[in-house]
Amino acid sequence: MIQPYRIKSVAPIKVSTTEERRRWIEEVGLNPFRLASEQVMIDLLTDSGTAAMSEDQWAELIRADEAYAGSKSWLLLEETARELFGFPYVLPAHQGRSAEFALFGAKLEPGQLVPSNIHFDTTAAHIAYRGARPLDLVVEDVYRLTEPLPFKGNMDLDKLASLLKEQGEKVGMVTMVLTCNSGGGQPASFANIKAVSELCRKHGVPFWIDAARIAENAYFIRRDEEGMQGYSVGEIVRMIMDQADGMWMSMKKDALANMGALICCRHREDFEAISQLVILIDGYVTYGGMSGRDMAAAAVGLREAQDHDYLAHRIGQVERMVERLSGAGVPVIRPAGGHAVYIDARGFMPHLPAEKFPGWALAIHGYIAGGVRSIEIGPVLKGRDPETGENRLDIPDLVRLAIPRRVYTQDQLDYVCEVFVELRERAVELCGVEFEWEAPRLRHFTSRFRWAGRAEAGA
Ligand SMILES: Cc1ncc(COP(=O)(O)O)c(C=O)c1O
Helix, strand or coil: CCCCCCCCCCCCCCCCCHHHHHHHHHHCCCCHHHCCHHHCCEECCCCCCCCCCCHHHHHHHHCCCCCCCCCHHHHHHHHHHHHHHCCCEEEEECCHHHHHHHHHHHHCCCCCEEEECCCCHHHHHHHHHCCCEEEECECHHHHCCCCCCCCCCCECHHHHHHHHHHHHHHECCEEEECCEHHHCCECCCHHHHHHHHHHHHHHCCCEEEECCCHHHHHHHHHHHCCCCCCCCHHHHHHHHHCCCCEEEEECCCCCCCCCCEEEEECCHHHHHHHHHHHHHHCCCCCCCCCCHHHHHHHHHHHHHCCCHHHHHHHHHHHHHHHHHHHHCCCCECCCCCCCEEEEEHHHHCCCCCHHHCHHHHHHHHHHHHHCEECEEECHHHHCECCCCCCECCCCCCEEEEECCCCCCCHHHHHHHHHHHHHHHHCHHHCCEEEEEECCCCCHHHHCEEEEECCHHHHC
16 A cells, blocks of 8 residues: 655654764663654654644644634534544543543442453553552453464453453443554454443443544454455444443544544433543533644544545554564564554563563664664563562563654655664674663653663664
C-alpha cells in the first residue's frame, strides 16, 4: 500500500552525531524521557497524541467554537461519536485517564473485581484508586512472544466464565482493551468480543470497551477473521460497540488528535452519574477539559481513522518493520500488532542478565547509535513488587518502537530497522544499565541510570 496522503507541511529534523547523542543521554541519566525532542531524530516514544493532522482537521480547527457551553465544535464531536459508535449518550474528557477516573468513580465500589484482557497501566491504577481490583484474563498465546498466532488480544473465555460463575456478584464490570496495548497492540476477534458480551449479559454484569485503538482492531478483524471481509471497518466498529454497555476512548490514538477523550454509553443512569465526575474534574459536559479546537480536530480525525487505505498503510508500516527485523534475526513480537514494534531485549542481548535491564539498555543503545527514541516496556516500567520490594524480573523485557500516525515515511522507518539490525550484529559488545537514582513511584519517568559495564561499549 502506498502512503495514501502527500506531505504538505514539514518539521525539520536536526541530524546529530553518535558523540553528541552519547553526551546528551549521559547528561540526563540514561533516561529517554528526559531528552529534549530536538535531540531525537526519529521519535518512537509513543503513538499517543503524536499524529499529524490532515488539511480537513486544520480547517475545522480554524472554524472551532470556544464557547464554554454548547460549543458547535462539541456538537460536531457528539454527533460524530453517536454516528460512528451508536451510543445515545456522549461525554467529553481531557484524556483517557480522566475518562477512567469519572467512569470508575461512578460505576465501581471498593472491593469489586474488574477483569479485562490486559488493563492498560492508567486503567489498572484508576481501578485500584477506587479500591477495586483489576484482573488480566488474556489468552496465554500473548505470552508466546515470537509465535505468529492470530488474535492474541482475546479474552480467555474459560477463565472469564469461571470467574463470573464463582464470584459474579463481586464483578463490577468487564472491560476489553481494543487493541490490547499492554499485549503488544494485538487485536481481539469479533467472535471473542461477542462471546464476552454474552457471558456478561448472562451474569448481569456491565461490559465496557477501552476503545483507544478501535479502528485498528476493526481493521484486523476485517483482514484476518473468517467471514468478516464483507464488512467495512466502520461497520465492524459499530458491530463491536453494539455488544457493549459503553466505551471510553483516549482520542490521542484512533481519533488522530493531539488531546482529548470520550465516554459513550447506552444507559441514562450511567450518563448522569459519570457526568457529575466529569464536571468535578474536567469541566462542563460540553467541553470536558478540551478546547473547542481540540474537539474540532478530533471530530474530523475520528472519521479519518476509519479509512481503510489509511489503516492498510499504517498497519502495513508496522508489519514491514516486523518482517525486516525478524528476517535479520532481531527477535520481535509476532504477528505485527497495530501501533508498535516490540523487540524482545533478552533475546537480543542474551549475554546480559535480567538484573542489568537489557530492555532499558537497548533503548539507550538505539538512541546513541541512530537517534531513535524508544522505550522499555518491562521491569523498569513495572516497578518493584509492593510486597517483596524486589524488581519484577519474571515479566517480558521489551523495547517498544511506537509508530506515530501519518508522521514518518517508509525510508525513515527502514532506517530505524537498519539501526537495530546493525546493533544486533554487535550485540555481545553492548552493556546493561543500573539505577543511579531510583524514583519512588512511576520510576521510568524520572529515574537516573548509569552503565553497568564499560561505558565505551554503549554504542
Ligand atoms: C489502551 C489505553 N487506554 C487508556 C490510555 C490512557 O489514555 P491517555 O494517555 O489519553 O490518558 C492509553 C494511553 O496510552 C491506552 O493505550
